[in-house]
Amino acid sequence: MRRWLLLLLFGLSVVATSYPQEVGEGQLLYQTHCASCHGEDRAGKVAPPLFSLFLKRYSEKKLFNIIKNGLPASQMPAFSHLSEKEIKQIITYIKKPANISWDIDKIKKSITLNSDKKGKDLKIRDIKNIVAVVERGKNKVWIMEGLQILDKFDFKNVHGGLKFSPSGWSVYVPSRDGWIGRYDIDKGRFYGKVRACVYLRNISLDRTGKYILVSCWLPEGIVVLDGETFSPVRYIKQDGLISAIYELYSEDKAVFSFKNRPVIGFLDTKNFKISYLKIKEPYEDFFIDPFERFIIGTSRKGTVLSVYDIRKEKEVFNYPIEGMPHLASATYWYRDGKFYFATPHMIMPYVTVWQMYNWKFVKKVNTEGNGFFVRTHPSTPYLWTDNGKDKVILIDKTDYSVKSIETFKGKRVIHTEFSGDGKYAYVSLYNRDGNLLIYDSITLDLLKNIPASIPIGKYNIINKSRKYAPVLLGREVFLKKCWGCHHETQEAFAPSFRWIVNRRDRSTIVAHILNPEGMYKALGYSRNAMPQLNLSEWELEAVVSYMMEFKDAQNN
Incomplete structure (x- = not known):
């Protein structure tokens, strides 16, 4: 195997007004206020890296406003208590040059397998109803079925979405700082982990489950790992920051886009060759339709939602929008002979509804707050979404009327997921002293309230594996x-x-x-x-x- 070594040099120049004293004071402030999310070395943990590669598109004024006021519809809080001088010192520090290196040998040395570790019988009734829950505040992942927690295991800085093996009996967990772990549900044990890169965007599996496909920002590229041994199979260098990579269930391919390049990449998951197709502007966020014929994408800077026909290799629809749609959290359903999808929008207090295939904008639904996720299931008549507040927002899929479920005053509702059969709806209250709330998806009765520290994503193979979307x-x-x-x-x-x-x-x-x-x-x-x-x-x-x-x- 060809050995690769990539030395990344960021921030070749420092702002002219920077002085060693300002950098030193800024470093102390950074370690106090920023390191827990962005990492002690600025390489990212549960929040992005803070190197010039990622900061160059932001002016100093913009960075100041982000630190001072936070980012709506994100996990970036406001630091309004910091003085103007302190914020500027932090900005000076994060623009300071940094050296980061990673190579094949480091991947190999990072592999830790627990294949001989004795597990336990989780007494699974139906693998399709297993839900994995990320408890960020305690760096735990739960394995649940129905109302019961069957097991918990440790894993830090989870980011980018858990992925199930094709059978559902193994779940792969990625972290922002490049680690990927695997838990084997059938054996009731944590199997092992590997560090693929310094900063990871997301992971996918090829449709056979043989390979783990890792999109990385540090270094820029795709790392292919053996799904069983975690051994590196291939490093494919890319010129640009990959938005996300997703497998296709209908053929041996994966699709990815870039935040900063107007192209879509198609990776052959058998020979690892890549073909590229040009698009009008970069897709910072996208999803693939349930039948794998279209890519629906947009960018943070863009003002258009566009639909790209994979077979015809051309854009077939575009529509002006306000606020970047969070397409990775889009959800779809069928009603009266038509297929629809809905998506929340960054910094906008609404969800938009769109008709698929005969592509058209349908409706803007006011949610009275900035939401981040929207989910549904055939068992429920509603779209379940959040708006940054303490209520679950329910949008009727027939007439788009809105109602809500009260939770706990002052808490923040975020992210709903369903059991595979749709019987249960799992809702996070995203607070240090938060909760996982489990509702009957039909009656809307609260069935269980489990204390949890910053619970975030929930994952179920039926609702999160692409092959089950048409099902x-x-x-x-x-x-x-x-x-x-x-x-x-x-x-x-x-x-x-x-x-x-x-x-x-x-x-x-x-x-x-x-x-x-x-x-x-x-x-x-x-x-x-x-x-x-x-x-x-x-x-x-x-x-x-x-x-x-x-x-x-x-x-x-």
Whole structure:
């Protein structure tokens, strides 16, 4: 394997007004007020690194305002108690040059495996209902099922989103400072960890689960690790800061964009070759639609939400916006023959709703505060979102009316996630003396209140793994179009989905749905009893994906 060594030299010049005394005083202030989030060496922990590479786009006036007043819809607090002189001393220090190095040998030396460690039986009832909870204040990750905490393990500075293996039995945990850990749910133990880089943006797994794909800012590039041994497989240098990398479930590829380059990268996860396509402006944030045909993106500086057709290799829709959408937290659903997504906006007190495929803006829904996340599930009639305050905001998916759930006065609601079956809604109160609240997603009753210190993300394989996105939508199509005759596992007026998918291949199922009159004889029926459904391309893909979930393991 080719050895790589990259020495990063940041901030080759210091502001002309800087003096050693100011740097020294600024360093003391930084260690007191900033290091717990941005790291003692400024390389980032739960907040970004503070090197000139990341600061050069900000004027001194802008940096002063951020420190003084904080950043809305983020985890950056205000330091209004600091004097003008103290803030300027901190700015002088963080613009000071810094040397950071990382290489393959350091990755190898960082590997720690606990493969011989004895675990415990977590007595899992359904892996699809497991929820991993990040408790940032205590550097813990919980493994939960239903209302119960089954285990906890230590992991610092979690950032970028946990990822489940394809089976769901292992969960990979990334940290802002480049560490990746793995917990094996089936063995009830923490498997091990590795440090891929100095500063990490996010991780993904290829669709087989063989490789961990790590997008890094220090050094700039993609690190590919073996998912079992954690050994480095490939380092792919990139010229720019990667926004995020996401796997595709439909082919052996991963997609990534840059915060500072107007291109989209497509990584072949078999040979690790990359192809690039130009776009009009950088996608600082994006998501891939549930059927992996489109990329929906925007930038913090941009004023447009755009949709890029992957197959046609061109933009097919754009729309003016105010406030950068937080597209990584976008959620989607199906209603009355149409597919929709909703997204919150940075520093704006609303959620916007959009129609997919026949792309159009639908509505701006006022939430009376700056939110950060929005989630839904087929089991709930609502979009669950936050607005920086102490209430859960519920938006009706039918008429977009708004109501709220009271929590605890003065607390900050952030991030809802659901169990795989949608029965439970897990809501964080993002405070040092915070809570994890578990609601019945239908009745909205509070079922359990668990004290937690700064609980943040919750992760479930059904709701966070890309391959299940069309399955969830397919459940909604089924309830609208198929439920009158078919049930999932029991025969009704027509055969169950389980019976069908275990006796017919996917192409035959699709052909029968599209042309029941032309297929009934080939299937051995004396007459046709199935109506012509006239499903759209997307409805068909969704409902067949849902049907295939009932295929027995031996027939997969």
